Amino acid sequence: MNPTPRIFLMLLAATLLFHTTLNYMESNIEEFETVPLPPKKIRKISTLNPTIQVNAKEKNSWMLVEFTSGKTLKVPEAETIKLNQANWDLGFSRTKIISNGGKTNPSGNTGIINLGPVNFDGVKTIPETGYVQDDRSLGNLINKELAGWYNYRTRTHNIESKRNVYALKLNNGTFMKMRILNYYCGQKDQDCRSMMCSREEAACLTIEYVLAEPGSQTFPDTRLANNTQSVEKIID
Secondary structure, eight states: SSSSSHHHHHHHHHHHHHHHHHHHHHHHHHHHHSSSSOOEEEEEEEEEOEEEEOOOOOOTTTEETTTTTEEEEEEEEGGGGGTTTTTSEEETTTTTESSSSTSOOOOOEEEEEEEOOTTTTTBOOOOSSOBBOOETTTTTEEOTTTTEEEEEETTTTTEEEEEEOEEETTTTEEEEEEEEEEEESOOOOGGGSSSOGGGEEEEEEEEEEEEOTTTOBBBOTTTTTSSEEEEEEEOO
């Protein structure tokens, strides 16, 4: 039997089914458009701890931060000799973060431990050892504890902090814990999951931190301060 008629009938049936589906979708498109999406799950992270916002927008400059004084200093990459002369703990440039120690500044004392996505206020004991200083990788200054602090969303090309908690031994020998809450100036990280946030809005890092008293082995409870900060986070 010639298979051509059978193939023709199969193609005709598929075409009719396709057009029937299209007609149904066209006649009901308004109904589909008005069906609400499931609500996104929101988790609010509130902090009563001190925060600082670091403007790290300039790609070819480091914004240096000394946390004990809250002072910042912008240093162009062409003037890196100043990294050895200023008092600072961490340096920020877009998503890059360096510390005042190791290959960045051999005379610096800053070191970092990545404690992971733990409860920030639950970190009370200061780690005694394990602080990592800067090194070089492919010619770039890097601290491996901080290198993976964010997730990069390929669909929107945006940055979202993992909210890991870090213990730091600062340049002056005191200790601090911190986590990066947000990366954008006018938007929250989660708002940039579904839309492309502009480059102008990026690189305003909001950092939560708590300083330990000199000589103390524990971090103080600073949650009775009056500078409440709230950050909403969407859970997938």
